[in-house]
Amino acid sequence: MNEPLTVYTLPNCMQCTMTTQALDTANLPYIVIDLTTDERASDLMHQFGYTSAPVVIARMVSWSGFRPDWIAKIAALRDHPTLTGK
Template identity: 80%
Template sequence: MIEPLTVYTLPNCMQCTMTTRALDAANLPYTVIDLTTDARATDLIHQFGYTTAPIVITRAVTWSGFQPDRIAKIAALRDHPALTDK
């Protein structure tokens, strides 16, 4: 089972919108955090060294920008036998 991802976004960010739409289409759970309203999140993102949104954080990987290939890989892993309880 894939744990929810965290997507740090900015208002009116096209890449943020494209990322959340791709996550929705892949049926991947995620939480959105608006960087304009959460100063602690902004500090965390700066510590990671990112300067552009969106920033997607998973347990295993973190990236910024719209990365449909990474979303597809996570979606493909979702039902992998080693990750399921079956």
């Protein structure tokens, strides 16, 4: 799985910082979108029912808040043959 995750964040958000640090540690690529500067993204997150940051969107799963358990699962699956096509 080489496609980057998308992380929707807010400034000065401790859980957002912890999430991006954990993604860095797990060597998982990601794109950050600031919800305070992207109104469309903010509206979309509310439509999906998310009310707190960060929101992480992966290939087939999404979550909000700092979830090291989900980050570990995504990292473990990164090289799985069914996802890499090997």
